[in-house]
Amino acid sequence: MNEDERRREESVEELIGQEWGQMVESDSERLDGLEGEVLRQISDKRGLNPRRWVKRTVEKLSSVYHSFSRSQRLAVGSAVFASVTAGLVLGLFVAPMLQTGEKATVFKVQAADAQSVELVGGFSGFKPVAMKDKDGDGIWTARLKLEDGVYEYYYLINGTEKAEFYPNADGVVRDWDNSKNGLIVVGENGEEKEDGPHQPSA
Amino acid sequence: MKKKLRNKDEKELLYRSLRGEKGAWGEIVKRYKDAVYGINLAILKDKAEAEDATQETFIKAWYNLEKYDMDRKFSTWIFTVASNISKNVVRKRDRWSFLKDLPLMRGSSTPEEVVETEKRIDGIRSAVFNLKDKYRVPLILRYWGEKSYAEISEILDIPEGTVKTRIYRGKERVEVSFAGEGS
Structure with missing residues (x-):
């Protein structure tokens, strides 16, 4: 590529950027107040989205679980079963006796x-x-x-x-x-x- | 004793947004709305649709912010979200394309605006607008969005080699078209 061709190519690159920039700039009024509209739409919906959290947690646990060998799965299964049982016992019988509250x-x-x-x-x-x-x-x-x-x-x-x-x-x-x-x-x-x-x- | 979020750097705004601070996200929207609109316009070639897609981009990004890797450029991530949304709009539009012949650009409401727009869509702009999508979008990302080949590859989900080829060919077509108009 000779010098003239290179310069012409650079000028085309620059013009593409400039022209697009001008067009977007000329449309900037269209976007006035867009941030307010976005905030209005996301209000009251943000925060811990329980469905998404449950879905992602299940996905993560599932991928970890599938990476285990059979004996590891058995051990994990037993541990989960024991934890859930212990949690139920504590939650249903012990916690009410302690009377901690908000x-x-x-x-x-x-x-x-x-x-x-x-x-x-x-x-x-x-x-x-x-x-x-x-x-x-x-x-x-x-x-x-x-x-x-x-x-x-x-x-x-x-x-x-x-x-x-x-x-x-x-x-x-x-x-x-x-x-x-x-x-x-x-x-x-x-x-x-x-x-x-x-x-x-x- | 107190701080103004609008003067804070981008990373902090993003951390605060992750915590659920809507004001911080509003500032991010303010900073990036033009850029996101420009990318959506490159894909959609329709001002009204690009505007809607821009709004949708920031809403979708808010709900998916935890997927953004803070060590990477935010602009690349938000452009990826924008590009996916716009591509979906194009797909939906294609399903109904037999019903209408889309003009070059829509969204200019008054006759004066239309005339002005038509006058201005000449030369390089017309050449860029008339390019096939597969050439136009990488060109805009490269020379307006100032993205690297690797970033464009990530945003558009196409191989880097393809990005280079499309930019090269797109530029070639713009040059030819531009030269043709000038002669």
Whole structure:
């Protein structure tokens, strides 16, 4: 390929990219608000999809099971049978005697400037839980029933902003991205956390 | 004390989306909607259908986000989702193709727009649009989407060698067609 041919080829490549780019750009108005429509459609459907989870787990277990030899399958089968039996005995007879239960736990946060506030934490698999401000006093509330334990949590303001203010948390830990999460220890009588106030971003 | 997700890098937005943060996913949609639309348009050649396919791409991607390998390029993965959705639309359309003769481009509503569109679909654009799908889509991915041969192979699920051949031949046809229009 001589120099002229190479240049012509490069120019065609560039023109293809440019022309397509211009066309997409001229259509950008068509896509205005597309993100809002996508979010509207996925709302209330996200989270742990039990059907998908069961399907995928069965697929995984099945592939593992089929990779075993006959004797291994027998051993695994026996172990599963024993575990299920033990689980049933514990669940049906022992657990009711221990009388452990879920406790009402209330999260409150001051965020007067917020349009929406969600509570995100380990108790819901980090799926946001909507908080409410029924009386419009800027204090958003979520009431959850939680098992005893320690949970990480944070607040999500207006759907996008992670607010890291935990004045009344039982502790603060670092999230995977080095941002802060609050800790709440839920004990015998449940808990009540009142965090805030939230400062609007500049 | 607080963070704005819109300024955060892509990986964080994706991690947060995986956790179920819809706001983070909204930001991803905002960043990628034009690119995804461009790929869908390359496959469908129909603006309205490309728009619908773009929306469907992001909804489907949201529900399948756990299948995305964070170590790989997100654009390649989302283009793969887009390409599969558009190919399905083409398949469904083909079933009914005997009912209608699809024009070159649809979705331009006003007469002024149609005239303007027709005026602009000349030269290289017309040449690209008139290419067979098998040449047009890899060309767009390569020279507009800036994807490597390997990535195009993954997105379109065809061998890398085939990608190279199709890009070469597609380019050849565009050149010939373009040269013909210019003379």
